[in-house]
Amino acid sequence: MTLPIDPAANLATLIRCPSVTPAEGGALSALQAMLAPMGFGVERPIFSEAGTLDVENLYARLSGNGPHLMFAGHTDVVPVGDEADWTHPPFAAEIANGEMFGRGAVDMKGGIACFVAALARHIEQHGAPKGSVSLLITGDEEGPSINGSGKLLEWAAAKGENWDAAVVGEPTNPNALGDMIKIGRRGSISGTITVHGRQGHAAYPHLADNPVRALVTLCDALLDPAFDEGTTDFQATNLEITTVDVGNRATNVIPARATASFNIRFNDTWTAETLQAEVHNRLDRAAEDLRLRPHAQEPASFDLIWTERPSHVFLTRDEKLIAALSGSIEAVTGAKPALSTSGGTSDARFIKDYCPVVEFGLVGKTMHMVDERVALSDLEGLTKIYERFLADWFA
Numbered sequence: 001m002t003l004p005i006d007p008a009a010n011l012a013t014l015i016r017c018p019s020v021t022p023a024e025g026g027a028l029s030a031l032q033a034m035l036a037p038m039g040f041g042v043e044r045p046i047f048s049e050a051g052t053l054d055v056e057n058l059y060a061r062l063s064g065n066g067p068h069l070m071f072a073g074h075t076d077v078v079p080v081g082d083e084a085d086w087t088h089p090p091f092a093a094e095i096a097n098g099e100m101f102g103r104g105a106v107d108m109k110g111g112i113a114c115f116v117a118a119l120a121r122h123i124e125q126h127g128a129p130k131g132s133v134s135l136l137i138t139g140d141e142e143g144p145s146i147n148g149s150g151k152l153l154e155w156a157a158a159k160g161e162n163w164d165a166a167v168v169g170e171p172t173n174p175n176a177l178g179d180m181i182k183i184g185r186r187g188s189i190s191g192t193i194t195v196h197g198r199q200g201h202a203a204y205p206h207l208a209d210n211p212v213r214a215l216v217t218l219c220d221a222l223l224d225p226a227f228d229e230g231t232t233d234f235q236a237t238n239l240e241i242t243t244v245d246v247g248n249r250a251t252n253v254i255p256a257r258a259t260a261s262f263n264i265r266f267n268d269t270w271t272a273e274t275l276q277a278e279v280h281n282r283l284d285r286a287a288e289d290l291r292l293r294p295h296a297q298e299p300a301s302f303d304l305i306w307t308e309r310p311s312h313v314f315l316t317r318d319e320k321l322i323a324a325l326s327g328s329i330e331a332v333t334g335a336k337p338a339l340s341t342s343g344g345t346s347d348a349r350f351i352k353d354y355c356p357v358v359e360f361g362l363v364g365k366t367m368h369m370v371d372e373r374v375a376l377s378d379l380e381g382l383t384k385i386y387e388r389f390l391a392d393w394f395a
Helices: 007-015 027-038 109-126 149-158 211-223 272-287 319-333 376-394
Strands: 041-043 058-062 068-074 099-101 132-138 165-168 180-182 187-196 238-245 257-266 301-306 338-340 357-359 373-375
Touching: 007 027, 007 099, 007 109, 007 376, 027 041, 027 058, 027 109, 027 132, 058 149, 068 109, 068 376, 099 376, 109 132, 109 376, 132 149, 165 319, 165 376, 180 319, 180 357, 187 211, 187 272, 211 238, 211 257, 211 272, 257 272, 272 301, 319 357, 319 376, 373 376
Parallel strands: 068 132, 068 165, 165 357, 180 338
Antiparallel strands: 041 058, 058 132, 099 373, 187 257, 187 301, 238 257
């Protein structure tokens, strides 16, 4: 059987599968067909949870004697928006001016296509790797991430699987292939504050208790002072107010309640628990500040609800993994990649509980955008990097 050594052909096949999260869209079946000629055993468990849609995932393993390397990624993609805005149809994988267009081209069907091609080339030239290779592929990374990688890892570990290292093929490079390896991620946690006031006429504020006044004070306490100044490996912790709402269409009515939601990206100065405690302390102190509530006698009444699943901060220090990948990148591109913890979250936050993990993939300039696309030269370049990395890491 023909091995899938061409990353562009692999990617075109995957893009043509409309796997908008959480739909499988044929993408996992297409990937399974690519892996079959290389001897992979493939399982496709479906996970469920109340209040969420079922998600199909894929776990494939090529077993050998030696260390076990995991490649992780996702075949689900974000919605395309208005297809009329696209220069080329989002699921056609059309090529123009040396670029392939399509949803998922860089985030992150392209990374999967390149890793599969790299494996196929390695097997064609050298035989099977000197160890085991597994692919952990979810259909729930762009969605709520409840029925995806977290459960897939638990499922595989319960079957006796263990891994020595992992690479996540997310698009980590900001400008050019070889720019950056992600060796960790900040944590992420979100919450919503609801301030309870007393409704009344805007002309008679002394008869009401405007919750917006208290909410302004509470939000100010979250924004200042800064939580920290950053660390050697991480940016400073940052809180953003993401929504403010009173649900009030009348300009002459003081509302009964006001809400604000926020998200915090935090470094290793904090844990989710210590950060939550700091936020509670700030809000409790601010609730007693009556400067903006001249008619109030009591501290502001508020509730704080946290999201159920915070993402925890982590940093990978596995020198073998980082050195092998960095060396492969430099050998192919001539560039020495920066080691970074910037950006948002990824499924690496689940994998770090099982083995050392880093992230490296394509250039992310067009991810989630109209006309998402990848240079064919980058597909070839990433495949060569992965191919060299496989040889170096297993050596």
